[in-house]
Amino acid sequence: xxxxxxxxxxxxxxxxxxxxxxxxxxxxxxxxxxxxxxxxxxxxxxxxxxxxxxxxxxxxxxxxxxxxxxxxxxxxxxxxxxxxxxxxxxxxxxxxxxxxxxxxxxxxxxxxxxxxxxxxxxxxxxxxxxxxxxxxxxxxxxxxxxxxxxxxxxxxxxxxxxxxxxxxxxxxxxxxxxxxxxxxxxxxxxxxxxxxxxxxxxxxxxxxxxxxxxxxxxxxxxxxxxxxxxxxxxxxxxxxxxxxxxxxxxxxxxxxxxxxxxxxxxxxxxxxxxxxxxxxxxxxxxxxxxxxxxxxxxxxxxxxxxxxxxxxxxxxxxxxxxxxxxxxxxxx
Amino acid sequence: xxxxxxxxxxxxxxxxxxxxxxxxxxxxxxxxxxxxxxxxxxxxxxxxxxxxxxxxxxxxxxxxxxxxxxxxxxxxxx
Numbered sequence: 001x002x003x004x005x006x007x008x009x010x011x012x013x014x015x016x017x018x019x020x021x022x023x024x025x026x027x028x029x030x031x032x033x034x035x036x037x038x039x040x041x042x043x044x045x046x047x048x049x050x051x052x053x054x055x056x057x058x059x060x061x062x063x064x065x066x067x068x069x070x071x072x073x074x075x076x077x078x079x080x081x082x083x084x085x086x087x088x089x090x091x092x093x094x095x096x097x098x099x100x101x102x103x104x105x106x107x108x109x110x111x112x113x114x115x116x117x118x119x120x121x122x123x124x125x126x127x128x129x130x131x132x133x134x135x136x137x138x139x140x141x142x143x144x145x146x147x148x149x150x151x152x153x154x155x156x157x158x159x160x161x162x163x164x165x166x167x168x169x170x171x172x173x174x175x176x177x178x179x180x181x182x183x184x185x186x187x188x189x190x191x192x193x194x195x196x197x198x199x200x201x202x203x204x205x206x207x208x209x210x211x212x213x214x215x216x217x218x219x220x221x222x223x224x225x226x227x228x229x230x231x232x233x234x235x236x237x238x239x240x241x242x243x244x245x246x247x248x249x250x251x252x253x254x255x256x257x258x259x260x261x262x263x264x265x266x267x268x269x270x271x272x273x274x275x276x277x278x279x280x281x282x283x284x285x286x287x288x289x290x291x292x293x294x295x296x297x298x299x300x301x302x303x304x305x306x307x308x309x310x311x312x313x314x315x316x317x318x319x320x321x322x323x324x325x326x327x328x329x330x331x332x
Numbered sequence: 333x334x335x336x337x338x339x340x341x342x343x344x345x346x347x348x349x350x351x352x353x354x355x356x357x358x359x360x361x362x363x364x365x366x367x368x369x370x371x372x373x374x375x376x377x378x379x380x381x382x383x384x385x386x387x388x389x390x391x392x393x394x395x396x397x398x399x400x401x402x403x404x405x406x407x408x409x410x
Contacts, residue, residue: 044366046389047389047390048389048390068364068366068368070366070367070368070369071368071390072350072370072372073369073370073390099374099377101361101368101371101372101373101377101379102368102370102371102372104342104346104348104372104373104374104377105339105340105342105348105372107342107344107346108342108343108344
């Protein structure tokens with residue numbers, strides 16, 4: 001796929017994500033305010049592709065092979081050439097780029113994608129949240145988006161990646177099914193489940209649930225927050241009676257059944273088993289590029305432990321006062 | 333004819349050399365087949381280049397802008 005000459009000349013577009021473009025036309029963003037260009041399939045940069053892009057501080061090249069640079073002047077006039085912007089490439093190609101023809105003159109500006117400091121590096125949905133919500137309204141969401149797709153949401157000024165793990169699966173409290181179920185790609189933060197090592201009252205009365213409802217939910221960007229649908233969630237209430245209970249939630253952390261299936265903990269509830277198929281798929285890191293670590297599930301294990309997912313993606317349980325990862329979920 | 337000249341020394345001390353055609357043609361990197369307007373390589377790079385008969389396209393402008401210039405219109409080049 002080719003992007004034509006002057007395609008974004010003079011526009012106010014801030015970020016350009018082009019996953020399928022293999023060749024660029026001349027002066028694609030001349031005079032534009034574009035600060036980031038994100039390219040996945042591009043194979044070559046020609047002399048005049050980026051000419052006149054005075055705001056370009058981030059050029060992301062995701063191709064798993066070297067993208068050739070036809071002339072060192074191709075980035076002249078950009079902050080990258082001035083030494084205040086960067087080119088981000090796959091980690092295993094950094095040294096290749098630094099010694100490649102013409103890229104060698106920009107070696108100080110070439111960095112690993114793993115070091116990309118801003119959010120959005122894994123974002124696969126370029127539509128805005130408003131467009132996603134409109135697609136839910138007109139019924140096109142299931143053709144536009146797929147399980148596994150990622151969209152960042154602003155939570156108190158932090159960009160947090162949400163991933164689609166299911167469609168038409170969660171039960172709306174008002175009846176029917178929620179169109180899209182989102183779960184965080186990484187851990188949002190670390191937190192204890194309760195102030196004491198107890199599971200009394202289960203998820204419903206846990207400090208964690210209150211924290212999500214009172215501390216996190218109000219900070220979610222309003223476009224998304226206003227579209228979050230209350231859903232019926234189940235959880236194993238170990239103490240005082242080993243029963244599966246239901247509660248209405250807007251924001252939540254996953255249950256044991258949602259991650260691992262079966263009825264050994266939660267006797268009922270929806271399943272995301274088509275997405276979380278392997279141990280690796282259940283691993284959640286402490287942010288992009290962070291360390292994999294334990295994160296909480298809302299199902300009780302015994303009188304003092306809640307269930308969790310280990311750093312290897314296996315199930316385990318820990319005492320409720322443990323400071324472990326929080327992975328946010330919600331439905332729209 | 334292919335020319336090679338010292339370009340500059342990087343901050344890490346590595347010397348860079350510029351290879352180009354003094355006739356204004358694209359050059360081909362023989363090892364990869366990739367065409368370059370010019371090629372800046374580290375000192376110990378072992379690439380070899382040959383001159384092609386393809387004109388250097390670094391001054392190329394889009395057709396509509398070229399037409400505007402030919403018709404005497406203003407260009408937004410600065």
